[in-house]
Amino acid sequence: MQLLKLWREADSGRQDDAGGIGHRTGARGATFALLTLLSLLCAPSLARAEFTVCNQTLDVVNLAVGQEVEAAFQTDGWWTIGANQCVNVIREELTNRYIYIYATDVFGNAILSGSTDMCVERKRFTVRGIDECWQRGHIAARFYEVDTLEQSRWTFFLTGSSP
Template identity: 60%
Template sequence: MPIFSGTGGATGGAEVVEQPATVRQAEMKRIIFVMGQELYGAMREFMPMSTEIARARCRYRCPRKRLLRRVYDRMLLLPASLVLFVLNGPARAEFSVCNQSLDVLNVAIGYEEDGEFQTEGWWSVGANRCAEVIREPLKNRYIYVYAEDVFGQPVTEGSIPTCIGAKRFLIRGTKDCWLRGHKQADFFEVDTREQERWTLFLKNN
């Protein structure tokens, strides 16, 4: 899976979860995403129609502000999910991972904390969504990332072996993963170029 990274904001979000997403959860997220796309298309069709209805009722006697007000009033009748599509602004994450594939990805990260390397996960990131992974200005130039699909198969290629957990985890140290009851996975390095904010994009081949 190609990796693209750079500075900038990210939209949407995902919280750290107790365990990676399952196949059933991935399918539900995909259904919700498709429904959202259909609702967004319906909203785009609704707007011109609402304007025409308002203009017809005014019959040239309504001031422009009143016309716009009528359109706005009709927007209030839209489902809350559509309003969220419009109002959802840039997230304020300092390090985000954006999933630009068509599948749900489970993401873990690694970084240095108090002189020792540690790993943390999981963030389940739906298709065309972003996870706010680190919510403070970056202190480390290098962040390490590992991602797998809902079947537990790696989708990123890395060369830095370190520890991950089966469920939500925060693991300090990189040695003896199996002896300590963890699994081992290969993380890849992200150079943030000493920026305070960074967004990583994961895309399909």
């Protein structure tokens, strides 16, 4: 109620002091700024959609991610995730139900693999398509399928006993 009174006083261009004597102030701009600040502080924050991988092992992990992009499968890598760290590997809204991940240790040994063959490279890469990896000069790897249940945001926890 007091805030509404301040707004009305600011709108009239006058403000009463403690003695009830009115005088002109720049209160309208200050009140508007205060209302704007309050609305920003009280507004719910926008949720960011993303796919996050958390490494709950004691080792550094290198991660590659596969997903369908513009009607073709694409793999990207590598993200290096320290022990007990998380990394956002897909920063935009998830549009695919299934995301595919492949993880290796620092020596290149698979520590998370699955049953979906996709392509990777030894260094940073983006590969379009998942067929004939070796013939196209890539390395074939077996990616683990993560069912995100069509959620817009998902976190995968990589543990020492991950599937």
